[in-house]
Amino acid sequence: MNLAEAIIKKNVEKHPLKSAIGFKKKDGGWKELSWQKFSEVIFKTANALKDLGIELNDKVAIYADNSAEWMIFDLAVLSIGAITVPIYSTNNTEQAEFILNDSGAKSVLVGSQAQYDSCLEILKKESTGLKTIIISKKAVWIKKEFSSFYLEDFIAKSSPKFEFSEKNEDDTATIIYTSGTTGNPKGVILPHGNFVKLCDAHFEFFKFKNFEDEISLAFLPLTHVFERSWTLLCLYGGARVYFLEDPKDIAKALVEVKPSMMCVVPRFLQKVYAGVLEKADEGSSLKKKIFNWALEIGNQTAEFKRKDQTIPLGLKCKEKVADLLVFSKIKEKLGGRLWFIPCGGASLSPEVTHFFESIDIHVTVGYGLTETTATLTAFPPTNFEHGSCGKPLPGVEIRIGEHDEIQAKGNGIMKGYYKRPEETEKVFTQDGWFKTGDAGKFDDKGNLFITDRIKDLMKTSNGKYIAPQMIENLLTNNNFIQQIVLIAEGKQFVSALIVPNFEFLNDYLKKKNIPFTNWEDIVQKKEIIDFYKEKINELQKHLSDFEKVKKFTLMPAEFEISSGEITPTLKIKRNIVLKKYSDIIEKMY
Template identity: 40%
Template sequence: MPVVKPFSTIAEMFDVITRHFIDSEKPAYLYKVAGVYKPLSYKELREMVELTACGLAALGLKKGDKVGIVSENRIEWIIVDFAMTTTGIIDVPVYPTLTYKQIEYIFNDAGVKATFVSNQVQLSKIEKIYDNVETLDKVIIFTEKGISAPGYLLSLRELMELGRDFKAKNPDYWINMIREVRPEDILTIIYTSGTTGEPKGVVLTHKNLVSNILSATQVVPMTPEDTFLSYLPFSHSFERMAGFYAAFACGGVVALAESIDTIAQNLLEVKPTVMTSVPRLFERLYNRIIKGVESGPALRKKIFYWALDVGKKYVQASKRGKVPAWLKSQYALADKLVFSKLKARTGGRIKFFVSGGAALAKELGEFFEALGIKIIEGYGLTETSPVLTVNRLDDYKFGTVGKPIPGVEIKIAEDGEILARGPNVMLGYYNNPKATAEVIDKDGWFHTGDIGYFDEDGFLVITDRKKHIFVSSGGKNIAPQPIESLLAQSNYIDQVVVIGEGKPFLTALIVPDFEAIKDYAKQNGISFQDDKELLHRDEIYRLFEREIKRINKELAQHEHIRNFRLLDKPFTIEDGELTPTLKVKRKVVEQKYKNLIEQMYEELGV
């Protein structure tokens, strides 16, 4: 079902949706308070947003001003975002994992006049940069526990009190501001994670986001009966559009996960029907399932693989439109013995997952489909608000990112780069006409930087990022992402980066799945004191040699991994090796492990 009511701006969306559900018993949001999920009604939400909006006006902030948000996902994020978008204030969301220096650069570039922060940790970053950001005046904090109190600081509660006084004197201010917001007005400036050079501010209008919401909800069914579990950062365009705005526009209930670490528990509490995610979650889930099966009794293992085989046959027969009676009964048994128990881990009500942010391995999609869990993959960029293509529930193909959504044009350039055009393409990069001209040509085509092609059925296939394509010293073009996806399916590999630019062959930096290799060590009588010692045991090195050898058989000769190193700690956002959507920053990793990489090639005479 498309959106509940038509709208042309995010401001209007908030107004019409909250009015529509104002007397509904169904909550708009669910969020944790003292360990228990608490509902927030549409009426409460509307009142809090209006008071916050009026509070911002009382501080002298007006349409066109830029205001930051430095916070983890929480109910206050939603309230302050709607307060700004309903009054024409441009919000500048910042990942809470950024350093104070990175925030300083963004705030100076955008000319931020005020900012919201979630807690003392984020406030301490702002305190360090306050004097260095000339435009910055007020700071509003969500939590009031144990905070220091510089003169420029006030709490969200205090801001709402200011709003209450302002509203008493200006009762029609907020509703008039909603009507003043135009589709062409700037909604937000989202700074890219800056894997190369300084981050760039992506300027998105109300029209950009609204066009994407309306198109995406035409092809991905969401209804007021749906419950979403949201854990990806709102600072990122994927969750902002899909898990936040689109879910709201369709009248769904959005439950906020406490963190990425609590998802397993939150799934059981919320029992969502739809969830947006990134492939990393499915990789972890897959490895956990397989590990549980492999370490279990022989009979359970036999039943699982029998059920998986039945599931795959059932899916293929369903696609052909003819499922024989014997297969139906076998599938019912497989569901009872295996699939229903696995689906219960997701809360038991999931209709589908939407995967984005990075490529989903074809094998993963097929594996979960056989279990009765459907994952539909889409593709897009911050610069395109973000969705360009998506697989439909009734028209999908794993290993592809689907077909263009309504209103979006896609074409492939001569060098294989994917180009996009449509109402969702950004205005440009803030204060950076040179960078804008490099990616949007005179005909309005946005150059994505991704390489891909349309298959015979019109599905878009992405091979890799243009800048990630290796050219080996032998002149071969090699896309590392598909190789990394294949390697990551090993039970023993948690994270991996393939190396090979300008080299005669490929090597890999591997972060092992420490739980899996500890289990292997115990089963094989390998003693060790800690993780580091375990990694240096010959038996573990040989285990990975065998894994690499097995995976190499599935790859072309020039894609073979010829050497590798095991790392004793995972890549993290905090160490700057991952983006907030868990994509590896390849250049950062290559620089950090430069000596190890050189050793791998020297060992083999390069």
């Protein structure tokens, strides 16, 4: 059950000339490779790796941004029975060195000059097992005397003829190092069978029709289990995948590629949602009426679809008008064809999912971890529950354990943490259930609801428990709030560090004729603090009094990966932020 073979073989046999992948050319246009060409490049890369001396179960790393080369290299490594070790492109030299040394990777694919320079520095050390650096782009300047090869040259003389290495379902396919909010990352061991079984489970669960006609845009990091699993699933089902190298170009790429599917994190949807509401609010009274009417029609229609019921003819006609006047304009900004969006990585407010359902884009909220090969649960196509994380996929079992902890068994569960038996033992119960570290509950219809990360639950000095993710998620639904960290543990009330969305705040300054000096001054201005106070009070008005943010401090800059304040998956390292800004926090009390 070689994962690469399961993806490549059937698609090459079924439709060799159909486009498999797309990527940006130097001139800015998009180029596609057919399944035949795609497989040939993978096989040439696989043969070149074998000629290099990469053998069964050797570790090969990828330290690069998203690209077609990323996926080609990954599938080539898997094809020869070696093990892929992804490294976040945003990791620094020290972080990359830890993963390369801990995994024992013999070779690495890099994409940028900075990544190459980091790996060259590591390769020169006697303590490392790294022997070869392969570079995906010729724009990078290299030193060939240090076993450095451009990918194009590396595979030039290789044969496109290839036989897959046989693999059992329990054989390791990849070791993914969790970004970790504390300490060094741990290598999660995921076997070939996890991916194949979960691909089959997704198709059984969603009952996709004509999946081969779908187009996905990969813009989240392929290093993360979510985008990688989703992209592998798309390729497994014969869909076409375009790779976006710079996520900052997402708005342009959506219009150019016109994807029908793509996986996202909640912040992407929150920004679209808040942006649409902001624009509608700025319109004339007539435009506001039309927008609100269309949204109401959309909500009514979405409810019939959610319940898998026939939509009345009159409502269908109204929906067509609503789409013509309002929804089509929103959807055009997203490419015009998008209809299915898997979303994971953090919680998402039901207001946001309701909105996207109303404009006829189905957001499938899911729940999973790196340790579970991504998806454990997801919204089914119909009869899902807004605010939940959906229902378990086929082959996945979930129970609620001690302290309301979500525990899982079945398809997708990791083999363990690489070279860390003690850490592995900690996250499994004696009867073999994986402990997620998340608290949750099931409703009477079998929908899973996440209440919070167990270790993140906060207890105020008044004995009240606060679930920070829910409140943080609620507040970041507003376009003026980019990041937020709640503080409550041991305190008499809830406070927060808030990073404004500087782009929207800058527009607000211009509208109000407030002169810009620098962000340090701006976030301390009384009129700006009052503006945010009004926004926050409006957003949290339905919360219980003990849950409400009573005081906050506006931060003059975003929390950054480079400073260690957030992980490469943009999760805030709460303990680091709390320690770093302890003086600011104490002033609020």
